[in-house]
Amino acid sequence: MDISFIRNLPKAELHLHIEGTLEPELMVVLAERNGIALPYKDTEAIRQAYQFTNLQSFLDIYYAGAGVLQTARDFYDLTWAYLERCKEDNVVHTEIFFDPQTHTERGIAFDTVLEGIDKALEDAREKLGITSHLIMSFLRHLPEESAFETLEAALPHKDRIIGVGLDSSEAGFPPEMFERVFEKARQEGFIPVAHAGEEGPPAYIYQALDLLKVARIDHGVRAVEDPALMARLISERMPLTVCPFSNVKLKVFETLADHNILAMLDQGACVTVNSDDPAYFGGYMNANFQGLAQDLNMTEAQARRLAANSFEASFLPEAEKRAWMARALGEG
Ligand code: HPA
Numbered sequence: 001m002d003i004s005f006i007r008n009l010p011k012a013e014l015h016l017h018i019e020g021t022l023e024p025e026l027m028v029v030l031a032e033r034n035g036i037a038l039p040y041k042d043t044e045a046i047r048q049a050y051q052f053t054n055l056q057s058f059l060d061i062y063y064a065g066a067g068v069l070q071t072a073r074d075f076y077d078l079t080w081a082y083l084e085r086c087k088e089d090n091v092v093h094t095e096i097f098f099d100p101q102t103h104t105e106r107g108i109a110f111d112t113v114l115e116g117i118d119k120a121l122e123d124a125r126e127k128l129g130i131t132s133h134l135i136m137s138f139l140r141h142l143p144e145e146s147a148f149e150t151l152e153a154a155l156p157h158k159d160r161i162i163g164v165g166l167d168s169s170e171a172g173f174p175p176e177m178f179e180r181v182f183e184k185a186r187q188e189g190f191i192p193v194a195h196a197g198e199e200g201p202p203a204y205i206y207q208a209l210d211l212l213k214v215a216r217i218d219h220g221v222r223a224v225e226d227p228a229l230m231a232r233l234i235s236e237r238m239p240l241t242v243c244p245f246s247n248v249k250l251k252v253f254e255t256l257a258d259h260n261i262l263a264m265l266d267q268g269a270c271v272t273v274n275s276d277d278p279a280y281f282g283g284y285m286n287a288n289f290q291g292l293a294q295d296l297n298m299t300e301a302q303a304r305r306l307a308a309n310s311f312e313a314s315f316l317p318e319a320e321k322r323a324w325m326a327r328a329l330g331e332g
């Protein structure tokens with residue numbers, strides 16, 4: 001498939017951790033700016049360290065890397081760099097996760113984090129024509145009480161945060177542990193989503209649906225182990241925000257050729273393509289699409305349906321969704 005076909009396709013990104021867009025070059029700049037010593041000699045050594053055996057081996061390095069983010073300007077620079085990559089890849093709309101607890105736990109104020117990210121999103125609307133939403137994600141390895149405190153901190157900023165998510169170490173931290181905080185978040189008007197079925201079993205996907213009442217499942221690739229669950233996801237058009245490169249780097253699939261995204265697409269599931277933590281997993285949106293073309297023989301029709309799904313699954317207003325879907329399908 002021609003790279004220009006992928007480039008020209010309008011796309012929405014729905015599964016992207018802003019902390020996961022911290023490229024080694026920016027990490028070094030921010031470490032110097034903030035007087036922080038990195039345990040790496042140069043950017044080459046940082047890249048060398050990015051060899052993961054599972055989700056946890058990634059998370060350990062990812063949380064350590066986020067330590068260079070200190071000021072609102074740092075969060076601005078991080079977010080702006082990602083949005084410029086969106087422009088290159090023709091990602092016209094993005095729904096970004098941020099992990100407030102990664103920062104509040106080390107003494108950075110919630111408002112500092114939000115201020116920097118939100119200003120970059122605002123500038124991107126104006127200068128790059130990219131629309132966006134922000135989703136704050138609770139870290140599931142931390143106690144429920146910490147998630148409740150994070151929700152409290154977000155209440156004055158409801159107008160700038162559309163939803164809540166659940167991420168970090170999945171195995172041993174089932175969605176049911178967060179049922180109460182998600183209930184409160186829904187009452188406050190936040191749209192719920194959750195990582196489930198990345199490393200965790202289908203039971204975690206059921207819990208995310210039935211207990212957290214999510215509007216999307218992040219990852220969800222292990223749903224294929226349970227045919228009744230797959231049938232339900234398909235009949236409900238429940239979106240799965242799938243991250244092909246991430247799944248290979250974290251050994252959910254051995255190779256990209258083993259990935260189930262196109263099989264799920266062809267079964268009628270509302271799967272979408274996303275980059276998750278592109279600075280750590282080796283590529284942004286278009287690289288993920290290109291990988292599927294090369295290693296799974298993705299057709300142009302499949303690429304169009306994946307892009308259309310990304311708008312269908314977004315939290316854009318209905319009319320905008322429909323317009324972008326038509327353009328992605330080549331009907332607009
Ligand atoms: O893919 C992920 N899974 C869980 N937690 C995460 N935090 C960043 N990326 C991820």
Ligand SMILES: [Zn+2]
Pocket residue numbers: 015017167195218276
């Ligand atoms: Zn993720």
